[in-house]
Amino acid sequence: MNGDWLLRGRDGRLSVYQLSGDAVLCRAELGAGGPWSAPRKVGGEQRLHPVLAVGQGADGYAHLASWRPTVKGEAGLVHSTHFRPHLAALDWHPIGHPNRTGDRTGTPAVAVDAQGRAHVFVPNRGGGVSMVMQKEKGGWDPWRDLKGREVRDGLAAVAGESGRVELYAAVSQGLLYWRQEKPGAQPVLQEALEAPVRQGTLRALATSPESTTVFYTDTSGGLCAWRPGGEPVTVLPAAGPGPVSAVRCDLDGHDCTLLVQRSENRRVAFAAYPTERESAGAWWTESGPELPLDALVSLTTDETGRVVAATASPSTGNLLLTRRKDEPGLALEAWRQI
Template identity: 60%
Template sequence: MNGEWLICGRDGRLSVYQLSGDFVLCRAERVPGGPWDAPRRIGGDQRVRPVLAIGQGIDSYGHLISWGPDTGLVHSTHFRPLLAPLDWHPIAHPDGKGDESFEPAVAVDHQGRAHVFVRNAAGGLNMRAQALKGGWGPWRDLKGADLQGAPAAAAGKDGRIEVYVAARGAVLYGRQPQPATVFELEETVEARAVPGTLKALATSEENTTLFFVDEDGRLCAWRPGSKPVELLDAAGTGRIAAVRCELDGQDCTLLAQRSATGGVSFAAFPSEQEWAGASWTRSGAELPPDVEVSLALDSDGRVVAAAQSPSTGALFLARRKDEPGLALTPWQAV
């Protein structure tokens, strides 16, 4: 899954999304901080491919993108955790037809419009966005060549959407010059990013930061206009999760990744101050070895971490304790 699959809805309830065979499942808290309901299928009996991209807007609505069985990409909106998400709605194939294995990304601007990015058959990047008055605009070819892995997208300054994508020996970056305008790929930096490890996060009012693992096993940070910075060794394998949060009164970025030695590892540092250094703290060696991790802030602004096992569907949660530092409660099965 591409994006943070643990989100906090506008009513304060947490919800998670899970892949289960040909379906996407959703689970939600019954009340903020309370027990969870049983998994529910998104879209009823409509089947999808085992791939999912998730994005969330400032309105807290969740936007889900997957591949339909024969209709290209499909989209669903989830307004509140205890409401059922909308049925899957086809948004077509970027090439008209063809390969459906390319993993998409989705980000939501400050007008609540989803922007979907996916590689095309020529190895470039395509984008389609929701229109201001309903429906969807056309697919647009953003160019690029020899792109690899899934893109990473986020809403940056003024809600402008920014996107990063790996190519052979480089990372490409694009953004909207102004909100709700035509998209442009505008910068390339030399980097050997491992496909499938990219995570984009708005780390200040002005900047987004891309986090990725390079081929030497180093977790790197990059902001356009500069050079990538090696932050620390990767904790293990799997996607990086990231959230901007306040720790002891300081604006921080928290990273998480599945640890090579079991469980999940966390690292925090002052936002956009990679030079301050960071180190991993491992948590939960008792977790299944294939867990994926996601991070969010709950309705009280506390960090919440979720870990789920794709092979078993098991879900675990840990919350930040009411004490200084980044102390988390033990993992609890949901």
């Protein structure tokens, strides 16, 4: 899974996306605050490889990308749009291959610009990154090679508050950063950071009108934050393996960034700090029951602005959810299975 798979739709209802064998399943609130629907297959009967990338635009629409098997030993990327969580998503639509033909080249990443156009990024066989973008009035532009060298799997794509799309990629010696100069333009490689980045730990978040922040774990186990043009900052030791999920939220009248990660103790760990003020410090607080080894975690806010966290296990299919209580601090309701 790449991206946040717990989303709030434009109608205020929450939805989750889960991999299940050769399919993607969606569950959604039947009304704000629940109850929840039974799992439904996304995108028709197309068989998929067990990989999913999710992105969401300012319009609340979810865009999903995955690989599908084509002929023996080869695969192609597909895309679906989900306009309302409680309605059926569009069928999977083929969008090609970064090298025209061949097997999977890596995990895709999706970002959606201010015009509602999905941008799908994926590593290519040349060691760089390729992108395909939706046209504003339907269809897709040709694949574009964004270059780069020794790009590792686990891209992080994000739309800034301006709506322009940005991309981060881990390489053997650090991070690469691409940004659109104007809407609809091809993202351009802007900066390369030398840093000991652990593969598969990137997560990007829009944190101000001018900036996005990428979070990653370094090889010594520190959870770091970097905004292009500056230096990376170690926020706190990583709670556990894998990327964090991150959301901006109001905590007692303060603009905060909330991080969540599965801890080494296999529980959900939360940490918060004033947005873009990493020097203020942060610390982890664990919550909930012990989780399976493959459990994923994700964050969003509901239609009232309350933080919502979810954890899902592909092996068990279990989905747990909690909300912030309506009281000062980051007190959470009891975790419940949905």
